[in-house]
Amino acid sequence: MTNTTNGDLLLKNINAQAPFPISFADLEKAVAEKMDAGPYGYVRSGAGGEQTLRNNRAAFEKYSIIPRFLNNVSNIDTSIELFGKTYPTPLLFAPVGMNKMAHEDGELAVVRAADDLEIPYIQSTVSSYALEDVAQAAPHATKWFQLYWSTNEEIAYSMASRAEAAGFEAIVLTVDTVMLGWREEDVRNQFSPLKLGYARGNYVNDPVFMASLPDDSFESYVQGVLQNVFHPTLNWENVRELKRRTTLPILLKGILHPEDSKLAVGNGIDGIIVSNHGGRQLDGVVGSLDALPAIVDVVNGQIPVILDSGVYRGMDALKALALGADAVAIGRPFVYGLALAGQQGVEKVMTNLYDELKVSMALAGATSVKALRNVTLVKNNGVDGI
Numbered sequence: 328m329t330n331t332t333n334g335d336l337l338l339k340n341i342n343a344q345a346p347f348p349i350s351f352a353d354l355e356k357a358v359a360e361k362m363d364a365g366p367y368g369y370v371r372s373g374a375g376g377e378q379t380l381r382n383n384r385a386a387f388e389k390y391s392i393i394p395r396f397l398n399n400v401s402n403i404d405t406s407i408e409l410f411g412k413t414y415p416t417p418l419l420f421a422p423v424g425m426n427k428m429a430h431e432d433g434e435l436a437v438v439r440a441a442d443d444l445e446i447p448y449i450q451s452t453v454s455s456y457a458l459e460d461v462a463q464a465a466p467h468a469t470k471w472f473q474l475y476w477s478t479n480e481e482i483a484y485s486m487a488s489r490a491e492a493a494g495f496e497a498i499v500l501t502v503d504t505v506m507l508g509w510r511e512e513d514v515r516n517q518f519s520p521l522k523l524g525y526a527r528g529n530y531v532n533d534p535v536f537m538a539s540l541p542d543d544s545f546e547s548y549v550q551g552v553l554q555n556v557f558h559p560t561l562n563w564e565n566v567r568e569l570k571r572r573t574t575l576p577i578l579l580k581g582i583l584h585p586e587d588s589k590l591a592v593g594n595g596i597d598g599i600i601v602s603n604h605g606g607r608q609l610d611g612v613v614g615s616l617d618a619l620p621a622i623v624d625v626v627n628g629q630i631p632v633i634l635d636s637g638v639y640r641g642m643d644a645l646k647a648l649a650l651g652a653d654a655v656a657i658g659r660p661f662v663y664g665l666a667l668a669g670q671q672g673v674e675k676v677m678t679n680l681y682d683e684l685k686v687s688m689a690l691a692g693a694t695s696v697k698a699l700r701n702v703t704l705v706k707n708n709g710v711d712g713i
């Protein structure tokens with residue numbers, strides 16, 4: 328619960344200190360000047376002609392809200408509940424791989440920020456640090472493990488059970504990356520973090536993976552990752568088998584079609600992340616916010632629906648929650664904060680997003696996430712009706 332009478336959420340940023348980039352565009356500009364072209368292009372870009380990347384933003388931009396006033400907004404409750412636990416914010420850290428590209432402390436800095444802010448942290452399979460090291464860096468943070476299926480299924484089961492043993496509380500199986508999207512910026516820059524070994528953390532610490540290598544050379548490790556991390560055979564039977572092998576809740580990340588969300592519920596899945604991978608996978612896909620309402624409709628409150636892709640400011644989070652998301656996950660913004668100022672930069676970016684969300688809720692006249700569902704949204708500035 329935030330009391331909005333205790334000082335202004337915006338003006339605390341105007342304090343004669345060196346300004347930290349306040350908007351996504353400012354962040355991206357600052358990071359473009361700081362990072363090398365290869366890693367920067369890897370993080371920033373979308374697949375193909377970047378239509379999906381643009382669709383994500385366009386989807387948010389086309390909604391406007393009609394605020395209500397005279398509603399006593401001196402206390403704003405942004406809390407949500409997921410899998411029986413209450414969190415103060417409706418934000419999550421989306422799984423982002425290979426964080427050492429952005430900062431030497433990589434995932435360790437991000438999980439510490441997550442711990443401080445009480446925001447659930449989803450660690451990627453292709454992280455720079457091992458899941459056990461991340462768990463040790465922030466034993467009390469809520470951590471979920473994002474699983475990339477492996478061509479050798481035993482590696483996937485091994486990683487899932489390591490995550491369970493290390494105290495991770497859910498498995499997020501990403502279903503939209505059975506191979507890499509057509510990422511032209513990486514070809515232009517001749518840059519592959521996978522080939523450079525940035526994704527080592529979880530693999531070199533996995534006994535099943537290591538036993539599958541012919542020797543312990545760097546080349547064998549890279550070949551092993553490439554052979555396993557892309558997994559075009561993935562299918563619903565694999566999902567059912569994974570479910571039999573873990574006691575943790577399983578979420579599917581990358582669902583966009585309402586029929587797939589129906590299958591997810593039917594197969595006993597515990598949550599869905601509506602996402603187009605930040606426009607990095609199939610180009611020409613709908614903005615993830617545009618996929619949300621039909622999925623919320625089908626799922627009908629049976630399991631949580633989380634949204635990511637293009638949530639770059641508090642007002643975007645508000646719109647997604649108003650359209651029925653239970654929470655939103657943030658990708659590139661926190662990576663940019665990490666690149667600029669490590670753990671502190673991550674905290675600054677997430678705090679700004681959160682503070683803007685609180686200001687937006689108050690000014691819209693909604694005092695809780697539940698109340699946001701009743702906010703009036705119009706498309707295309709009301710031209711198409713409500």
Ligand SMILES: Cc1cc2nc3c(=O)[nH]c(=O)nc-3n(C[C@H](O)[C@H](O)[C@H](O)COP(=O)(O)O)c2cc1C
Pocket residue numbers: 369370371383421422423424451452453473501580602603604605606607635636637638656657658659660662
């Ligand atoms: C550099 C980078 C690496 C990513 N790595 C992963 C990953 O390992 N696993 C995964 O499920 N999603 C991955 N994603 C996708 C994010 O989880 C998320 O879906 C996406 O970033 C959301 O869009 P946004 O960046 O517009 O917020 C990655 C995204 C970026 C930018």
Ligand SMILES: O=C(O)C(=O)c1ccccc1
Pocket residue numbers: 424453504521526556604607
């Ligand atoms: O870069 C990504 O978006 C990503 O998810 C990924 C997938 C496989 C290997 C490396 C990164």
